[in-house]
Amino acid sequence: MIWILGATGRTGREIAAQVAARGGTPVLVGRNAERLHKTAAELGLADVEVIETDQPAAEIARRRPAVVVNTIGGYAETAVPIARACLLGGHYVDLANDLVAMPRLLTLHDEAVAGGSTFVTGAGFGVLGTEAVVAALCADRPTPTHVRVDSMASVAIDGGQLGEALAQSIVSGLTTGGRRYENGRMVPTRLAADPREHALPDGQTAKSAGGPTGELLAAHLASGAPDVVATSGLMPTAPVVRALLPLAGALLKIPVLRRFAVRRMAAIELKPTPRPREHSWGHAVVTWADGTVREGWLRAGEAMEFTSSAAAEVAVRLDRGEGRPGAYTPARALGPEVAEAAGGTTYQP
Ligand SMILES: NC(=O)c1ccc[n+]([C@@H]2O[C@H](COP(=O)([O-])OP(=O)(O)OC[C@H]3O[C@@H](n4cnc5c(N)ncnc54)[C@H](OP(=O)(O)O)[C@@H]3O)[C@@H](O)[C@H]2O)c1
Known part of the structure; x- marks a missing residue:
């Protein structure tokens, strides 16, 4: 099960759709059940589970999903507590792209290794x-x-x-x-x-x-x-x-x-x-x-479509057990080919 936090948002809803398209099982997580059900229906995912919570870290620690994709933003504050809630064994993905949040997540490397979890930041x-x-x-x-x-x-x-x-x-x-x-x-x-x-x-x-x-x-x-x-x-x-x-x-x-x-x-x-x-x-x-x-x-x-595909691709690969324990950027966690799998084409002139 792949929990999408902020599933009613622009990227969250697209990642949920992309996870489902890749054969994964998305769970839509957010602060309002009505908006989550509406999102699920709009995505043609009316049967997926929705979870209403304003305490995502506590809910993750209690229910232990295999993978959590954090799209609620404010990563400098949200990434570390949510990633830690995924320990032991659960995996974490976010779309951070700044020099405050990303280093904070990457400093959890040793904790992630010890806990058998893969944390990926910058999946965009x-x-x-x-x-x-x-x-x-x-x-x-x-x-x-x-x-x-x-x-x-x-x-x-x-x-x-x-x-x-x-x-x-x-x-x-x-x-x-x-x-x-x-x-x-x-x-x-x-x-x-x-x-x-x-x-x-x-x-x-x-x-x-x-x-x-x-x-x-x-x-x-x-x-x-x-x-x-x-x-x-x-x-x-x-x-x-x-x-x-x-x-x-x-x-x-x-x-x-x-x-x-x-x-x-x-x-x-x-x-x-x-x-x-x-x-x-x-x-x-x-x-x-x-x-x-x-x-x-x-x-x-x-670019937003690539970002959503990238986050979904990383999440599905982690769900399949393809990650190695630790905290990484996406290509370091899963290899540069994950960019091609997300819809990119790399070449050298
Ligand atoms: N790296 C990249 O390439 C890239 C690309 C796109 C976006 N991003 C980043 O990804 C994040 C999400 O972007 P977005 O465009 O999808 O934003 P958005 O449309 O505003 O969606 C964020 C969702 O998170 C939920 N949320 C917001 N604050 C919350 C809180 N304090 N607690 C719990 N849930 C909260 C909201 O859902 P509810 O109100 O329904 O709960 C909202 O729908 C941003 O930080 C953005 O900068 C990065």
């Missing part, structure tokens, strides 16, 4: 779509000196409210500031540093700039490179906006302003908008001390 387009490319480029090679990864998601907007989970993620990114690895250490940089316009393999173009994303950590772990830069197409690249980001980040560190911003942002009504490009792209350039440079790409469709 950004982390998996870039770490899978880095892992493929670095296979059977010595440790490189430099890695650059670029994550260029093409995201369709359904419409409706932005929601608190996403608002919290955006504000958390702004307050963290930029990061990169230098000489093996993660160091602060300007937010939206290293902007670049990319010529994509399908003839289109996309811009990206540096942010405090999980891609950075995952690329460092996948390569061992001392110098790593990670950029995202979701970061602003316009010079005026980039200039204002440090001020916005500083203001949002003030708790009352932060709470206000999250509330206001969560209530923003989004207009339905088609994805800007047909494909989402993960990209990596790896450089070795002897001057060798290798480049690779991962092509996916709509």
